[in-house]
Amino acid sequence: MPSVLQRLFQHKLATVGAIVLLLLVFAALFAPWLAPNNPEDVHPEASLRGPSRQFPLGQDPSGRCILSRMLYGARASLSVGFLAGVISLGVGIIMGSLAGYFGGWVDLLIMRVAEVFMTIPQFLLVIAAVAIVGPSFTSVLVIIGLSSWTGYARVLRGEILSIKQKPFVEAARAYGSSSWRILLRHVLPNCLSPLIVMVTLNVASVILLESSLSFLGFGIQEPQASWGSILSQGRAYFQSAPHVATFPGIAIMLAVLAFNLLGDGLRDALDPKLVEGE
């Protein structure tokens, strides 16, 4: 593992990505201490005012502090990304192991279902489901999580199928190792690297997805804020008060960029095949 970390940190851009992410996570965790104002305090007489000393990033249509809202919004945006990623990973691991382990009709059924999920454009599935169930923090993250498990399942299944053939597994079996043990010991470590890379990139796409949902009014709902919801609120004032949409837009870009850079770096670091040529 240290070699992986070393390789990762040799990758300059990935290091930058990791640092940006750490900063964002730090901002989210310590929002109550970092925020200059209470994010819910309204100042209607100062609506849409630009950056000032008391409000470093300006004020939104209700005169609330945009910086403070963004710090708290980082919690929503990042946790939707992480939690949805964790849900998809969990569902993907379960489905993939079932399919790979049992094979036969179980495999056939699961892979067919996965194919259905992969064919329907995820965004359409998610907006329709959120519109039907009703948007909220929980419904958004659960629905996104449940709609993107297929990639993980495929990786895991592939790994199990290939490992099943290997002599050491047969040997382990012969010695009476339980299937779960084999799965934990041999399969998961082997596909850990692609899974980690996938989760990293997945979080990035979930953050973007949430902002598109917010654009249509199906994202995180008031009084909670996400970067997507602040951005989408600001778009009505894009010309008259550009600061409202600009800062959350930059935050989203930074976060997505950072996750993408980190994902790329991880892929290179974890996959020695690719590094060789660099």
Next chain:
Amino acid sequence: MKRLVVLLIALSLLLTGCGGGGAKTSDTFIYALDADIVNLLPVKLTNVVSTTVSTQIHEPLVKYEDTYDEFVPKLATEWSMDPSGLSWTFKLRTGVTWHDGEPFTSEDVKYTYETLLDPATKSVRRANYQIIKSIETPDEHTVVFHLSEPHGPFLDKMSQVPIMAKHHVSKVGLDDYNSKAIGTGPFMMVEWIPDDHVTLKANPNYWGGKPAIENVIFKPIPEASVRAMALQKGEVHFASGLTAEDFEKVLDKGNVQGIVVDSLAFAYFGHNNRNPLFADKRVRQALAYAIDGESIVNDVRKGAAIVSVGPISPTNAVWFNPNVKQYPYDPEKAKELLAQAGWQVGSDGFLTKDGKTFSFSVILAAGDEVMRNQAVLIQKWLKDVGVDLKLEFLDWSVMNDRLDNREYEAMMLSMTPSPDPDQFNYWHSTAIDNGFNDWCYSNVQVDRLLEQGRRETDPAARKAIYDEVQAILAEDVAAVFLYHPKVLGGLNKNFTGMTEGPAGQAPLLYKVKPVK
């Protein structure tokens, strides 16, 4: 490879070859809508956008045109009510033809209303017209409506149904009607490209004279900011529904004239009157004193509204009663009233009574910026007097369910009444289960007055009745009335004559003229 390029170019020409657009000459007026039309068929009209377009094509029997004081003759030239109040006779305008040249007759009127009343039409407005018992057509230019009981708002209702052509509708049917609409109005349908544009052209044979502009193009542009930019650039000549900020910005550029349209709508903070928390009138009055309507008008609506004292807007001058109890912002008075009602300040700063904190939640639709901003303010003002208000932002479908089942302690919305003061569907106690009495307001006296006002046909007597209704609603604080919104729009300075007309009526484009 070269062949591929040629092929692509050919294909691309093919793909972009056609286009709607339209000439940008001074006799073409481009009107930005915020959404596409839904249905132009008069008996199916439900939303503002469709009404805006439909009004240019179809006409009702009578209409409010410049004020709400009187009805202007449109397809009917004279009308009279039988002394019993049970039948109304309309004399129709002669020499009027449909856009296809067929003559307009009393049969068309009868057909329109009978279609509206037919359950198979599935019109959501059917219930409002069930007082019509039968329709007679003694001759080509006379229609007689027989009612089941005298009905004060009858003419108001007649003004809301444009007449459609029997020979055409029965042939074309609903599915194709939008692009083939035929009316008697000043403009004729040319084409409808869904979500892109609706083009109308002047009706040379219009009974009121040919309109000054030759073509009208309606363009739906859903994004408010893009609509404002299109207006600013002169891509469209009229747009409304602008934010206060965009409105200012657009006016700054100098080629656009501001058009501010009042509306009949009223926005309110509605406590659920069934809830024991609000049973004491002093408590309700305290809420009214604690909420600063003026500040909402200035800070949230940026001046684009009028402070409200009841459900009828001052714009509707004929029926508006200014002499009702008013509640200027006065938090001290609110505290006093709450104290009188037995609420004591507790240790956490919130009021308590019998060991319970004065705390309730208000439901409101998520995604509506103005609603949210005013809710946040109200929350703060109520906190100032010791009341803990929680905001519950709901998705529309959930909100509708809650409203249907009357499951809320308070809700915030706005309502758009028709010009006639008959607000039976809002304030009568039977409307709690069977109408839009979302406040669950029930008052025997108001019930009696509303029943009376509906049957009364003498305008002076009706005025007295509705003045009293407004006074009671204000005294009782049936709801905390906040404001009557105004709609901000802009007109390109190359055009004039966009009459605002009375609030809430679709603009009449046949009065628009190019500036030479």
Next chain:
Amino acid sequence: MLKYVVRRILLAIPLVLGISLLVFGLMHLAPGDPVRMLAGREAPQEVIDSIRREWGFDKPFLVQYFTWLSKVLRGDMGRSVISQLPVSYLIKSRLPYTLKLNFWATLLGLAIAFPLGVIAAAKRQTWVDYAASAFALVGMSMPGFWLALVLIIVFAVQLNWFPTSGTGTWAHYVLPTATLGFSWAAGLMRMVRTSLLEVLKEDYVRTARAKGLREKVVLVKHALRNALIPIVTVLGTWLAYMVVGTVVIETIFAWPGLGRLLTTALLQRDFFLVQAIILMISVAVVAANLLVDVLYAVIDPRVRLS
């Protein structure tokens, strides 16, 4: 070859059935009565009853599903709750606009992604590569509607080169096409670069280089052709990607396409329409994938055998 194609089509049938089942099942996620939701809040009881009867909503789930499916197969996708017009008509009138927009955006995307990807791979780890990669990363990280609004303000309002929105002339195409094409190109460019880099490491490329062939010839003749295979597969996801972009971009640019129809339908809870649009797009994706598979088999005959 024919046998392969037929087999692929037969395999697609259960997939389409699965998709239709999932799309239909979505309606039943709703907390309340699906018929109430399909009919809308203001609908009078008679409308609700007629929908219930016509679509068999009083029957068990699977019966409902097959009633619905048999109607859809006959081209009856129901009526919009809001306008009461047939869903098929609403979709048909929007489809050409979405196709035109997507056609141009695809062309633009390919025109940006391929040259840029190839150059980046060829000049790996020079400033050209870094600039191209930076372009791709930024493009992938920007919310589409943000980019759209920035483009409108800069090119339509400030510079006054193009109209803000709507359709009509070629100038109306520029901004929406650029927004959609740019963000797609970003992802595709990275794909081209990566797969080219992988091919460049293969033995036969090394051999070609060792033979002393010029770099350009190596790149175009040997590497690019082989790199195409993974790229073609990626193109399969192209349609899905475009569709997502159109939903947001059509709304901003007032483009009268399918994406905007879907947005309006969602906001108005017009669920027969939502169902139909999602189903249609998904079936189109299946068809596109099928096409890609066949194409793939043409390029690489080994595929047919497996």
